[in-house]
Amino acid sequence: MTTHPPQVIATLAALQLIARLRDRHGPLMFHQSGGCCDGSSPMCFVQGEFILGDHDVRLGEIGDAPFYISPAQFAYWKHTQLIIDVVAGRGGMFSLENGEGVRFLLRSRLFADDEFLALQAAGRV
Template identity: 55%
Template structure:
């Protein structure tokens, strides 16, 4: 599955980003290290509760997405062979649909469930309102929804990680 309305661009940070989600150079470097250790990765933006609202990084397929989740972006990171999906619950997306999210890394300890926790850092999302130009580029409609029985991104089409 590929996301709708996320035309990648290539910024200087070595990532191919979308109008909705970007990685800072620090986040891209951590993604490269985590990928080398854990294999293909994915993010799910938690909706509150225990971790506030943090992007959680999992080995690809460990977090099962369903019809109530939306794929905001498949981020390309130089040095990582496959795209890194960025997911969020549809309910949360309804509240955040007018924002651009930038995944960064800060010192501190995040959730024990997210792969970066033992590193002494945590992923953090910084948000801002989309510009009028970004909103026009996204066009009508929203991102693709997950499927309760599906694997979490394009890997399932190629027989890659995350197969059930």
Template identity: 55%
Template structure:
């Protein structure tokens, strides 16, 4: 999928629709921490305070949601992952207590692949 740094699986999209009904508009933040900090964290939009050290990777259009789900990453982590395409998935298990899916018995997970040269050309300058 050219022109995009981030996508999600159908299972993750379904979970986001359920979570949106409970928590309102949502956002993701991917930090560079260890353990749960290396998983994408899902928050009600605006609950996680963003700053100059965060990079906006893109917005996920989810069928059934009126608004896109923003995806952010710490700038330090982005320096490591800038050449990858990320897909947000969901797997059984317990993630961080701070991420809104934790009570569901599942956790969000990042799957990655290297961007193609064409994708990198299309994305050049799109993140800041």
């Protein structure tokens, strides 16, 4: 069995917000926005209320919510571990945390060479 580092993780603050949103709205999902309305914010939706593209990549799960990214964004971010955090501010226009006084924020770190090789061996990049 090949092990590899997770491609997306969440801070404790993000996990706590995800739990609150899940309690209020039910099962959730995330999509890493790449674009127009909300910049490059991680967007949180009720599971099934965001239509995924045929080639969107499922990076993993955070707080029991699947996390997807578009192929173009994946090509850009594949060398990094995405770290979903929470900061003060207004949430994305269509994201469930809008109105909470906080928003999800994308942080990242480059994978070490051995981590990236493990991801390649697992067919994840």
